[in-house]
Amino acid sequence: MTQIFNFSAGPAMIPTAVLEQAQAELLNWQEQGTSVMEISHRGKYFMDMITQCEKDLRQLFHIPDNYKVLFLQGGARGQFAAVPMNLANNKGKALYLVNGHWSSVAAKEAASFTQVDEINILNSDRMLRVDRLDFSDIAEQYDYVHYCTNETISGVEIFDVPNVGNAVLVADMSSDILSRHIDISKFGVIYAGAQKNMGPSGITLVIVRDDLIGNARQETPSIWNYAVQAKSDSMINTPPTFAWYLCGLVFKHLLTHGGLEAAEQRNRAKAELLYNYLNSNTFYHNYVAEENRSIMNVTFTTDNHELNAKFVAEATKAGLQALKGHKVLGGMRASIYNAMPIEGVQALIAFMQKFAQENA
Amino acid sequence: MTQIFNFSAGPAMIPTAVLEQAQAELLNWQEQGTSVMEISHRGKYFMDMITQCEKDLRQLFHIPDNYKVLFLQGGARGQFAAVPMNLANNKGKALYLVNGHWSSVAAKEAASFTQVDEINILNSDRMLRVDRLDFSDIAEQYDYVHYCTNETISGVEIFDVPNVGNAVLVADMSSDILSRHIDISKFGVIYAGAQKNMGPSGITLVIVRDDLIGNARQETPSIWNYAVQAKSDSMINTPPTFAWYLCGLVFKHLLTHGGLEAAEQRNRAKAELLYNYLNSNTFYHNYVAEENRSIMNVTFTTDNHELNAKFVAEATKAGLQALKGHKVLGGMRASIYNAMPIEGVQALIAFMQKFAQENA
Structure with a gap:
């Protein structure tokens, strides 16, 4: 058979070594005689796995201690709604930086939940170029400033972190999470669907600074309420166990490869x-x-x-x-x-x- | 090794034949040279798979043509919020029948999104017994009546369908879906997390009658808006592809076993x-x-x-x-x-x- 290389934008490649391990233990995980899919998420074996998973991710991504790590359902699109529900409850408006399709969709979804101001930061005169990253003069009138670090459709990535002064910066990192070093302390919330760099689709990573937890509005579904999920080990309901397990294998794989x-x-x-x-x-x-x-x-x-x-x-x-x-x-x-x-x-x-x- | 029997309440057993097939094709699905987890959900192979999956489920569960079948994220707990968002926008109140833990939790979550009246229908004097199923006298003042067909914690199942007259009946069937025949035409919405009888956790089945689609409030996350998802083949965002695929294998397995x-x-x-x-x-x-x-x-x-x-x-x-x-x-x-x-x-x-x- 020809060697296959899979350039899918997502769901995307998973390391072969990870898939081979998942395959080998698919019917018998941890010598339990059952699949990792068939056991209680609250049992010792699964709890040990997610504890190690978070530890590995914190080490890998250099996540500061004053940030919580959540694994949720609903994809980045779910967070498009969850972010304003959790954060836009003080000043009642948010600033969305738009440099492509996904940042624009995020702004539209958020507009159902808060007042949204949009700024187009993409100059498309000749070559696509992000031409503004300093918002320190206006950012603090908003509950948060949202942007997307990498626009997958056009292939436009923002490497520098926008300057938002003392405002809360929120980033959708779905398509470049864990691809390069990020100074997490500059962010209030980072979220990402798993299906590009972390694992299969169906699980969403949310990294949220402690002081931003606990301000969700009443009309926030409990599975997306950061306070509820932080208190419940991301298990207010049954989590997507297999996807979580695979993310754990990917984190370990990255750690063992430098x-x-x-x-x-x-x-x-x-x-x-x-x-x-x-x-x-x-x-x-x-x-x-x-x-x-x-x-x-x-x-x-x-x-x-x-x-x-x-x-x-x-x-x-x-x-x-x-x-x-x-x-x-x-x-x-x-x-x-x-x-x-x-x-x-x-x-x-x-x-x-x-x-x-x-x-x- | 001792023969293992896994009595987990959920995530629960998946048929061994299904897991064996998933294992065999984990790194090479449909002779594509990649995993089913690593391909576009909008590509031909995945689209063909979900088309067959829905066809099999409709045949298996005898789903009438005037019902849409959605596969969503967020679990039944997500639907606890999504149901009032989609349905409680006319009369502005809903009736919740409570016969155990999960039906009570559903009512509590719904109360963030609509006015909720609860009726305890569990008589626990000596033996746990559901002692009222006729609500035809009061049901029509509500946008819908919600109940849980099977309470997993206590093992209390309701086999008869409550009489709600012409009101909309909504059922959480997470733990007995596909276990027995149901006359779906008596229901407005049926939903169920997959992790008991359908597949792994992380995917949620919603069966919704056509005339109940399109009434969601503005503040409904798009991934839970029944109209949006019905129009998008449940793919307004990247779906949990591996979980969906496994559900498809389980449906096929059930069909081939009578x-x-x-x-x-x-x-x-x-x-x-x-x-x-x-x-x-x-x-x-x-x-x-x-x-x-x-x-x-x-x-x-x-x-x-x-x-x-x-x-x-x-x-x-x-x-x-x-x-x-x-x-x-x-x-x-x-x-x-x-x-x-x-x-x-x-x-x-x-x-x-x-x-x-x-x-x-």
Whole structure:
């Protein structure tokens, strides 16, 4: 069989070693004679697992002690609603920085729960570029300022942390969580769906600073009430146990492979390889400014619909899967999350070179 | 190794054949060279899978055409909030029938979102007995009437459908869904967490009558807005793909083993065996009236704390797992959902007989 490389934007690749371990112990976890899916989440074995899982994540991501770690249901889209329910109860309005599809969707959802002011921070004149990150002059009139660190559709990533003065900064890090070092102390809340860099879909990580817990409005579903869930080990109801377990395996896998520092080096090396190749030719184009080029989602196009379609079809046949760009944007997108080995990027570039020669 | 029988109340047993199939194809699903967890939920392979999954469920559960089937996140506890958000927007109040822990918790959660009237329908004078099911005289002043078909903690099941006249009946069937035939046309909404009879935790089935869709209040998170999710194939955001896939395997497994009719026969036979044994001796006691004895969760006790603890410890050593009763009630509980083979019940009774002889 051809070696497969899966460039899916999400649900995305999970490290092969993790899937192999899950497979090996799927019917007999911890010598219990049952699957990890079939046991009480409140029993000793599962509780020990999640304790280790949180410990590993705290070590990996350098999470300060004054932050709680929650594992919730509902995806990032759930948090689009949960964040205003929990945080927008003092000044009654929030500021949303918009630099693409997902930050815009987050703002729209929040608007059902609080007053939302939006600022477009994406300059799309020639190349997509985030042209404003200082909001210290206006931020403190809001309960929080929200942004999305990495827009998966366009491949626009914000590496610097917005300056919001003493206001609360909230970040949707769904598609670049655990890909690089973050100074968590600059944030009030960080949340992320698991399905890019942490595990399977169906579980959502929320990291929330202690002083922001306990202010949820009455009309907050208990499964999203940060205070309720912080007090209940994220178990006010039955959690998605299998997804949680897999996240734990991924965290351990990252730790045993050099932690976040090594992961960031690998990610930057992969992205550099691909962007350097894109810079080196005129057959493919990427329309993101250098300083905002995502190290997770690399978008490119031949500027020709038929040629793009042919590229995707032939790449798929060659074992390079899921390279079709999001329907909103078209073109191609290579999602090269943590689990993508550099060999995948090398294989993609080799294919791109061949395809360019044959179709120039 | 001793044969293991897992009586966990949930997350509970999944059919071994289903887990074996999931294990075999965990790293290579549909000959794609990737896991079902690692592919786009909007791609052809996953879409084909969920189409078949819904078709199988409709056939299995005899779901009428005028009902939508949704697969959501957040568990039954999420629906405790989602139901009033979607339904309690006309008369502005709802009636909750309370016959145990979960129906009471549902009422409490709903009270954050609408006016709630509660009626206790559990008579606990001597034996737990549901003593009122006719609410046709009062039901129509409410947007809906909510009840829980099976209370897992006490093992109290309601087999007859409450009479609510022309009012909308909503049922939490988390712990007896797909265990027996239900006339779905009597219900407005049926919901259930997956982790007892359908699959792993982290996915929630909602079956909702067409005319009840489209009335959600503005402050409804989009992932729980029935209209939004019905229009989006339950994919307004990334769904819990692995859990959904496993549910599909369970539905197929049930269909190939005689459908719901055969499952109900097996369940009634298992429960009868165990209750008959409980009736036949004075060492163990069950405190549920005959007509409300759950065919999913069979509670029993020796009426002696130390003896109960000894029972659970020795049973565990004998391969009979997770028989400890819920902390609210104490004693023992054997959860004998669809996936529990009759051999498990036979092994339990044999152990109970031996234990009674040794400790009488």
